[in-house]
Amino acid sequence: MGRIRELVEYREMTASLVRRELRGKYKGSILGFLWTFINPLCQIVIYTVVFSMIMRSGLENFNIYMISGMIPWFFFSGSVLQGAGCIRAHANMVKKIYFPREVLPIVVTTFQFINMLLSFIFIIAVVIVEKGQFNPAAWGYLPLVMLIEYMLALGLSLLISACTVYFRDLEHITSVMMMAWIYLTPIFYPIKTIPEYLLPVFCWNPMTPVIEMYHSIIYYAVVPDLADLVQAAFSAIAFLILGSLVFRKLEENFAEEL
Amino acid sequence: MTTISVCAVKKNFKVYFDKGNMLKERILFPNRNHYERREVLRGISFACQRGEAVGLIGKNGCGKSTILKLLSRILRPNEGTITVNGRVSSLIELGAGFHMDMTGRENIYINAAIFGLKRKEINARLDAIIRFSELGEYIDNPVRTYSSGMYMRLAFSVAINVDADILLVDEILAVGDVNFRKKCFDKLKEIKASGTTIVIVSHSMEQLYEICDRLIWIDNGLIRMEGDTRRTAEAYLNEMKNERD
Numbered sequence: 001m002g003r004i005r006e007l008v009e010y011r012e013m014t015a016s017l018v019r020r021e022l023r024g025k026y027k028g029s030i031l032g033f034l035w036t037f038i039n040p041l042c043q044i045v046i047y048t049v050v051f052s053m054i055m056r057s058g059l060e061n062f063n064i065y066m067i068s069g070m071i072p073w074f075f076f077s078g079s080v081l082q083g084a085g086c087i088r089a090h091a092n093m094v095k096k097i098y099f100p101r102e103v104l105p106i107v108v109t110t111f112q113f114i115n116m117l118l119s120f121i122f123i124i125a126v127v128i129v130e131k132g133q134f135n136p137a138a139w140g141y142l143p144l145v146m147l148i149e150y151m152l153a154l155g156l157s158l159l160i161s162a163c164t165v166y167f168r169d170l171e172h173i174t175s176v177m178m179m180a181w182i183y184l185t186p187i188f189y190p191i192k193t194i195p196e197y198l199l200p201v202f203c204w205n206p207m208t209p210v211i212e213m214y215h216s217i218i219y220y221a222v223v224p225d226l227a228d229l230v231q232a233a234f235s236a237i238a239f240l241i242l243g244s245l246v247f248r249k250l251e252e253n254f255a256e257e258l
Numbered sequence: 259m260t261t262i263s264v265c266a267v268k269k270n271f272k273v274y275f276d277k278g279n280m281l282k283e284r285i286l287f288p289n290r291n292h293y294e295r296r297e298v299l300r301g302i303s304f305a306c307q308r309g310e311a312v313g314l315i316g317k318n319g320c321g322k323s324t325i326l327k328l329l330s331r332i333l334r335p336n337e338g339t340i341t342v343n344g345r346v347s348s349l350i351e352l353g354a355g356f357h358m359d360m361t362g363r364e365n366i367y368i369n370a371a372i373f374g375l376k377r378k379e380i381n382a383r384l385d386a387i388i389r390f391s392e393l394g395e396y397i398d399n400p401v402r403t404y405s406s407g408m409y410m411r412l413a414f415s416v417a418i419n420v421d422a423d424i425l426l427v428d429e430i431l432a433v434g435d436v437n438f439r440k441k442c443f444d445k446l447k448e449i450k451a452s453g454t455t456i457v458i459v460s461h462s463m464e465q466l467y468e469i470c471d472r473l474i475w476i477d478n479g480l481i482r483m484e485g486d487t488r489r490t491a492e493a494y495l496n497e498m499k500n501e502r503d
Contacts (some may be wrong), residue, residue, distance in 0.1 A: 009374060010371075010374055011376075012371040012375060012376050012377050012380070013371040013372050013374065015371070015377075016367050016368045016371040017355070017368065017371075020355070020357050020360065020364075020368055023360070023364075024357045024359055024360060092354075093354050093355060093372070094332075095332065096332065096350055096354065097330070097332065097348065097350070097354045097372060097373075098330045098331045098332050098346065098348075099372055099374065252334050253334075255327070255332045255333055256271060256272065256333065
């Protein structure tokens with residue numbers, strides 16, 4: 001509990017580091033902050049060409065389906081990938097000044113979260129252009145779904161960032177893992193098309209219910225399934241607790257190991 | 259009132275002979291991970307009062323900086339306890355979190371926030387920090403355009419205006435020109451008079467004479483001598499002289 005109070009004390013540090021990330025990342029580049037949008041836009045164009053022109057999925061309004069899973073996925077994978085190296089990237093600060101170390105993964109996750117919120121402009125634009133449906137009752141669930149995903153992403157980045165300090169290969173292992181993980185989550189295809197023998201993998205994947213809920217809200221325009229909600233919330237809380245505990249244990253020797 | 263109490267603290271570091279960090283190395287050379295534990299502090303106890311300035315002296319590698327890192331909670335002791343009452347600011351790492359592309363003013367906010375200040379507290383100190391740094395209108399230029407002197411002045415101004423209850427200073431009073439150094443020293447004295455505890459590591463005896471109430475001489479991880487500034491400093495300098503001869 002004392003730990004949480006201390007993190008609240010340091011909220012200004014978190015806020016100003018997030019601001020620094022947002023403003024500092026694109027300073028000096030000509031298109032500046034626009035890159036936040038251009039980057040996912042390009043990825044979406046590429047995946048659209050691949051999956052709706054070359055490998056047809058047969059889903060109606062496939063673009064809405066894909067984008068509503070992909071933007072939340074980018075938030076998740078961005079947090080985990082950037083989170084993996086965040087303690088090592090700030091080695092100088094960690095070795096020379098005191099602050100609650102959890103601030104660093106929290107900053108990464110929050111920065112990626114804000115990027116996702118901004119990217120939702122895209123989702124709305126695509127839904128309008130493709131003449132999809134809006135269901136206000138379903139969209140009401142969105143903040144809750146986002147909160148669950150935030151907890152899951154933070155839990156995993158706490159866990160991996162702390163372990164990476166002691167075991168550097170983990171950063172590379174994580175990037176390979178995320179490469180496979182995107183295809184083990186129903187983002188480019190509906191879960192119905194997955195062969196029976198592969199289903200357990202998808203069921204145990206904590207991102208499956210999260211992405212399924214985004215699909216329900218944005219693509220199917222219905223209220224998310226209660227089973228998905230419970231499963232996602234449960235695994236998010238479990239990961240957050242596990243991540244915090246491991247982080248606290250490993251954090252004691254960060255300054256010496258870096 | 260006691261602000262710092264250090265009780266029978268021991269600290270040892272792992273010293274790797276040849277650390278295998280990569281998976282490949284660990285698998286190929288599993289025996290390479292051998293390390294030995296080197297005791298840096300072997301049982302140190304002392305206490306500091308409010309408004310007191312204590313200097314730490316001793317040879318290079320005797321553990322002075324380790325003590326400061328333990329006090330600032332960057333490191334944790336292997337044995338013993340450290341109790342610190344109040345907000346700690348350190349003039350150990352200056353300019354933590356500075357972003358080169360952002361202006362001096364923006365960096366003040368980031369840097370001060372890393373010391374644990376809230377936005378309101380930073381706003382209240384902003385003018386004092388800018389005035390102290392003598393950067394004038396340059397404060398709104400990006401930090402990357404600063405000279406190293408300007409950079410250090412800005413970083414120092416933030417750290418010293420945090421209004422901490424405990425200030426840790428590690429050998430960095432070589433900042434800026436003579437006038438700025440004098441100003442820093444006057445500021446340190448003013449801070450001390452206002453009730454802040456200062457723990458300072460320095461090799462410059464003049465600086466220590468000027469500000470410290472008492473010195474602690476660390477030798478080989480133990481306290482060799484503690485007490486009056488001049489007497490302790492003279493004993494230390496004598497010993498150093500004998501070693502040279």
